[in-house]
Amino acid sequence: MKHLKSVATISILLTADPVTAEITVDNCGSELTFEESPERLIVHDMNMTEMAFALGLQDKIVGLTGITGWYKTSPTFDEQRGDIPELASKYPTVENLVAASPDLFFAGWYYGMRPGGEVTPDTLEPFGIRTLILTESCIHINKDRPQASMDLLFGDVERLGQIMGVEDRAKGLVTNWKERLAAVEARTNDALAPRVFLLDGPADSPFTAGKFAIPDAMIAAAGGTNVTHExxxxxxRSAWETIAAANPEFLILLDYQTGNGAEDTFKFLQEHPVMSGTDAVLNKRWIGLRYEELTPGPANIEAIEKIAKALHPDLF
Structure with a gap:
């Protein structure tokens, strides 16, 4: 009798409709809940797209935005992208997004969206489009945020993995990245931290990374000190006189790969009336890194390894 009751119970369980657990993640301090994993995803910008590629989500991506309007893509990116269409070369419109019928838009403030702009979570919600917001960008709508750390990247990859049903893959990626960064820290932990300045191209006033941008955390992870951390x-933007007074010993130059790229930026600094006398410029100590290496994404890890080797060549 007990055996027959057990068989009946198992039969009921097998024939019942499968139960889908709710998925809830933090989204700039608010909860974002899904009853089931999205099937149609749009991603803005190269760095967030590379997160999705690292999780193997190509079959769920129905479109990209903000790729070719600003950057040159790498052969690896192009291979991973395949025939995924670009819906807008720079910032998308609501119409661009709605036309592709996505369930989820992965973007950020000033990464595809602007506070008070046309495309925001609130303007997309009436069309059934949920928005996952890049954590680094939350500072633009919530000033009560901690300074940047590599946990910004780890958390975003894990959130995206949880939402899209590839949580184990996300955890595996993060574990590997943490191991690689621990190896860098082990080599550089006892070394002096050189003063580092990051520059996003020639300009009348320097555009750079403060304490809430991921490069601040990357410089620290590589064994350096960001001179604009404060x-x-x-x-x-800062002022050239302020940067020169900090006397950076090493430069990170954002390389858009137009013209001679970072080389042109370094030449600009060599000819600059106050920056030309800094230690970094006099000693020609600099590295050029691509946009996707300096915005939250998988490329951050190799970029940190590159910076660490350039800062501490005797330790690698």
Whole structure:
């Protein structure tokens, strides 16, 4: 009798409709809940797209935005992208997104969206489009945020993996990245931290990374000190006199790969009336890194390894 009752119970369980557990993640301090994993995803920008590629989500991506309007893509990116269409070369419109019928838009503030702009979570919600917001960008709508750390990248990959049903793959990626960064820290932990300045191209006033931008955390992870760490912002402008007074010993130059790229930026600094006398410029100590290496994404890890080797060549 007990055996027959057990068989009946198993039969009921097997024939019942499968139960889908709710998925809830933090989204700039608010909860974002899904009853089931999205099937149609749009991603803005190269760095977030590379997160999705690292999780193997190509078959769920129905479109990209903000890729070719600003950057040159790498052969690896192009191979991973395949025939996924680009819906807008720079910032998308609501119409661009709605036409592709996505369930989820992965973007950020000033990464595809602007506070008070046309495309925001609120303007997309009436069309059934949920928005996952890049954590680094939350500072633009919530000033009560901690300074940047590599946990920004780890958390975003894990959130995206959880939402899209590839949580184990996300955890595996993060575990590997943490191991690689621990290896860098082990080599550089006892070394002096050189003063580092990051520059996003020639300009009348330098555009650089403050304490809320991921490069601040990357420089620290590589065994350096960001001379603009005290800037109470994400990306923002400083003054050349302020940077020169900090006397950076090493430069990170954002390389858009137009013209001679970072080489042109370094030449600009060599000819600059106040920057030309800094240690970094006099000693020609600099490295050029691509946009996707300096915005939250998988390329951050190799970029940190590159910076660490350039800062501490005797330790590698």
């Amino acid at each position: 800037m109470d912002t994400s990306w923002g």
